[in-house]
Amino acid sequence: LQLVESGGGSVHPGGSLRLSCTISGFTLDYYAIGWFRQAPGKEREGISCISSSDGSTYYVDSVKGRFTLSRDNAKNTVYLQMSSLKPEDTAVYYCAIDSLLRCRGVEVTFFSNWGQGTQVTVSS
Numbered sequence: 681l682q683l684v685e686s687g688g689g690s691v692h693p694g695g696s697l698r699l700s701c702t703i704s705g706f707t708l709d710y711y712a713i714g715w716f717r718q719a720p721g722k723e724r725e726g727i728s729c730i731s732s733s734d735g736s737t738y739y740v741d742s743v744k745g746r747f748t749l750s751r752d753n754a755k756n757t758v759y760l761q762m763s764s765l766k767p768e769d770t771a772v773y774y775c776a777i778d779s780l781l782r783c784r785g786v787e788v789t790f791f792s793n794w795g796q797g798t799q800v801t802v803s804s
């Protein structure tokens with residue numbers, strides 16, 4: 681099982697980025713996928729997840745209304761569209777799988793098979 685994140689970069693405040701999480705070795709049909717981020721000197725925090733069962737999504741308050749999760753089962757890829765980015769969104773972003781079909785939250789301990797991460801930097 682392998683997850684590979686891509687799409688990170690540097691943007692100005694208010695800008696947008698779309699991150700991708702491409703999965704190999706298994707199909708999206710059977711796992712919920714979560715997105716996390718880790719800023720320098722801080723613990724990894726969960727920000728969003730998407731269920732495989734019905735595509736339902738969950739967002740933490742800090743990103744709700746600005747970030748949108750979607751998936752393309754044909755490409756075995758999950759996308760995190762990030763808009764209205766703020767400097768406090770600067771972090772390394774990771775995706776990971778939950779063994780359950782349905783998103784049950786974004787506790788780090790629920791997830792495994794972490795990708796290598798992609799850097800997002802928001803600064804003026």
